[in-house]
Amino acid sequence: xxxxxxxxxxxxxNVKPRVKADGTGVDLANVKMSMNPFDEIAVxxxxxxxxxxxxxxxxxxxxxxxxxxxxLRTALAxxxxxxxxxxxxxxxxxxxVAKLLAKVVEEEQPGLVILGKQAIDGDNNQTGQMLAGLLGxxxxxxxxxxxxxxxxxxxxxxxxxxxxxxxxxxxxxxTTDLRLNxxxxxxxxxxxxxxxxxxxxxxxxxxxxxxxxxxxxTHVAEPGKRQAGVKVGSVDELVEKLKALGVAK
Amino acid sequence: xxxxxxxxxxxxxxxxxxxxxxTAAAKLxxxxxxxxxQGVGDVAQAAAKIAGVGKVHxxxxxxxxxxxxxxxxxxxxxxxxxxxxxxxxxxxTGKNIAPRVAALIDVMQISDxxxxxxxxSFTRPIYAGNAIATVKTRDTKLVLTVRTTAFExxxxxxxxxxxxxxxxxxxxxxxxxxxxxxxxxxxPELTSAKIIVSGGRALGSEEQFHALIDPLADKxxxxxxxxRAAVDAGYAPNDYQVGQTGKIVAPEVYVxxxxxxxxxxxxxxxxxxxxxxxxxxxxxxxFQVADIGLVGDLFTVVPELTDKV
Numbered sequence: 001x002x003x004x005x006x007x008x009x010x011x012x013x014n015v016k017p018r019v020k021a022d023g024t025g026v027d028l029a030n031v032k033m034s035m036n037p038f039d040e041i042a043v044x045x046x047x048x049x050x051x052x053x054x055x056x057x058x059x060x061x062x063x064x065x066x067x068x069x070x071x072l073r074t075a076l077a078x079x080x081x082x083x084x085x086x087x088x089x090x091x092x093x094x095x096x097v098a099k100l101l102a103k104v105v106e107e108e109q110p111g112l113v114i115l116g117k118q119a120i121d122g123d124n125n126q127t128g129q130m131l132a133g134l135l136g137x138x139x140x141x142x143x144x145x146x147x148x149x150x151x152x153x154x155x156x157x158x159x160x161x162x163x164x165x166x167x168x169x170x171x172x173x174x175t176t177d178l179r180l181n182x183x184x185x186x187x188x189x190x191x192x193x194x195x196x197x198x199x200x201x202x203x204x205x206x207x208x209x210x211x212x213x214x215x216x217x218t219h220v221a222e223p224g225k226r227q228a229g230v231k232v233g234s235v236d237e238l239v240e241k242l243k244a245l246g247v248a249k
Numbered sequence: 250x251x252x253x254x255x256x257x258x259x260x261x262x263x264x265x266x267x268x269x270x271x272t273a274a275a276k277l278x279x280x281x282x283x284x285x286x287q288g289v290g291d292v293a294q295a296a297a298k299i300a301g302v303g304k305v306h307x308x309x310x311x312x313x314x315x316x317x318x319x320x321x322x323x324x325x326x327x328x329x330x331x332x333x334x335x336x337x338x339x340x341x342t343g344k345n346i347a348p349r350v351a352a353l354i355d356v357m358q359i360s361d362x363x364x365x366x367x368x369x370s371f372t373r374p375i376y377a378g379n380a381i382a383t384v385k386t387r388d389t390k391l392v393l394t395v396r397t398t399a400f401e402x403x404x405x406x407x408x409x410x411x412x413x414x415x416x417x418x419x420x421x422x423x424x425x426x427x428x429x430x431x432x433x434x435x436x437p438e439l440t441s442a443k444i445i446v447s448g449g450r451a452l453g454s455e456e457q458f459h460a461l462i463d464p465l466a467d468k469x470x471x472x473x474x475x476x477r478a479a480v481d482a483g484y485a486p487n488d489y490q491v492g493q494t495g496k497i498v499a500p501e502v503y504v505x506x507x508x509x510x511x512x513x514x515x516x517x518x519x520x521x522x523x524x525x526x527x528x529x530x531x532x533x534x535x536f537q538v539a540d541i542g543l544v545g546d547l548f549t550v551v552p553e554l555t556d557k558v
Contacts, residue, residue: 094357095356125344129344132319133352157341158341158487162431165427166426178494214357214386215384215385218383218384223380223381228538229540230541231541231543238541242502242525245501247444247501
């Protein structure tokens with residue numbers, strides 16, 4: 001079974017995003033960019049399934065600017081076998097990404113596509129579900145456990161108020177939640193090795209998919225700031241304050 | 250505009266997340282509902298009483314028993330033939346289903362809306378709530394998920410909607426519900442609690458987390474939450490997690506114990522009415538958003554507080 005893992009290059013999760021003064025977006029000039037953390041978990045899960053013998057090949061895909069090649073190299077250094085880079089002139093929305101991925105799936109015929117549940121820039125949480133819808137495949141979103149059993153994937157999902165397990169008929173889509181695994185760091189020898197792993201480069205136009213955006217971001221603003229309040233000196237003072245709020249008796 | 254709202258329910262009653270979603274839908278136009286499930290007659294009757302609701306579509310079929318997206322999305326896609334907007338709350342159920350519906354009807358979903366600015370314009374958080382984007386769509390139909398803490402709840406009583414059965418679209422036979430492990434708790438649910446006591450990594454261990462946080466929460470009648478750091482360290486289960494990657498909450502009072510206030514945590518709780526912070530580091534970022542702060546060692550402060558409230 002082949003596994004396809006889409007990865008996205010995003011602002012590093014340790015960098016505080018700064019809204020541009022002209023309100024057109026978030027400033028991404030000269031800041032550290034990394035693989036979306038949920039996608040790292042997806043790559044790790046695919047590699048583990050290969051190591052367990054449940055998968056034979058891990059193909060990573062990224063859609064975006066040419067620099068997304070760096071993100072794909074990171075995935076190859078972690079242990080993915082081969083990469084496909086699809087360059088686009090402008091940011092592609094989740095629906096467009098899902099349409100491109102559906103084409104990649106048609107070509108690659110994987111048994112499983114594992115995606116991060118959301119990218120930490122747009123926070124859309126859509127692509128996996130959309131891809132599943134376009135392909136008519138089963139979906140196991142927000143996964144904290146994935147087990148392959150013949151033609152079935154048993155996926156434990158993180159849902160409001162607990163966990164839920166679903167059995168998906170393969171081929172299927174899985175999106176990752178935080179507790180699925182802890183991604184490995186690429187070792188130096190593996191980083192060197194990744195440089196010679198194959199990476200195909202294509203453009204969105206090669207797939208004949210209309211990825212023109214449907215949404216326009218008309219304005220980006222800083223969220224309303226909270227004012228720091230008062231510091232109290234003792235538990236007794238805190239209790240008084242809580243009483244005033246009607247919280248304590 | 251004719252809207253269709255996903256009714257979040259537990260098989261017996263309508264969940265509060267539905268009520269906030271109804272408020273968002275009412276800003277766009279007529280509010281119709283879809284109740285999908287098995288044996289959901291009572292839910293449909295209750296949903297019809299929500300203030301401002303028109304038609305309540307009910308799809309009662311075994312295929313919808315566990316809200317599997319593979320079965321529910323085609324049903325909603327069909328109903329979208331005669332509705333202009335589909336709205337679901339940003340719950341794990343809503344987030345699972347809505348994008349699949351959007352793909353089926355070729356619409357770019359707008360996730361987690363905070364406000365309705367116009368018939369085609371909405372605000373939504375990006376970058377973990379560090380920025381708020383105003384987006385305008387050129388799609389003719391809308392698929393939206395709604396951040397429920399950003400909208401007032403519609404009144405659960407007072408409406409007089411009409412209940413109408415809709416034909417089931419069948420079982421896609423792609424997936425099967427196996428089991429649910431619901432976290433059993435006598436405490437209020439995190440996302441609807443009036444008071445929340447949350448613990449962070451400073452608690453040091455799972456035992457200490459429960460020994461300190463649980464009694465204070467119980468004394469206050471509060472729900473228990475945790476920071477991602479505490480969840481990652483194994484002190485608390487993941488469904489306790491408050492933050493951008495966990496639950497978004499906005500209670501009347503949020504008590505943060507031993508939580509430094511990482512961006513991703515603040516994104517999940519900064520809309521709380523009153524934030525109380527207890528931390529031994531007086532420079533912790535949590536104090537920049539807290540209304541009431543107490544600098545002190547939580548291992549002495551929290552038991553004393555539990556004793557005195």
